[in-house]
Amino acid sequence: MSRIGKEPVEIPSGVDVSLAGDTITVKGPKGTLTQASHDRVNIAVESGQVVVTRPDEERDARALHGLYRSLIANMVTGVTEGYSKTLDIVGVGYRAAMQGKGLKLQLGFSHDVIIDAIDGIEFSVPSQNQVVVSGANKQQVGQVAANIRKLRPPEPYKGKGVKYADEQILRKAGKAAG
Structure with a gap:
């Protein structure tokens, strides 16, 4: 059983x-x-x-x-109760802002990335370096958060990018001094 x-x-x-x-x-x-x-x-x-x-x-x-x-x-x-995922945005010039019900992200590209809110998903931006995705459907919340993270995954040298709030980034050492 x-x-x-x-x-x-x-x-x-x-x-x-x-x-x-x-x-x-x-x-x-x-x-x-x-x-x-x-x-x-x-x-x-x-x-x-x-x-x-x-x-x-x-x-x-x-x-x-x-x-x-x-x-x-x-x-x-x-x-x-609902479900929520918190994403942290790390990097100089990287930020998030609300645009209507959607989300406007500046992630180091030559253009802003606009993400429209879908039915059942709400975005909130407590600070310009943090995004909270919330909703009733656990699978949908996780998928939207993963899609946002996929836009600029954290890189291992400086840790810049979009990461989950509870995610630990394995950092690599840079070049050895010669």
């Missing part, structure tokens, strides 16, 4: 979980998330909990059991 999959997902007050065919919908104060389920897992809503079971002990059913339980738990957490 999957150690993750056998745990039921508690449904907090203010959150509505519904099943329609093979689609699970979670509604809460921060939005609505939907996820299509697989036919190798059974999902049931019983007495304030979401229970995920599997019909047999085949390898793919065991793998999907824990996966779908985690996806549902992430959806419940997303509509109640």
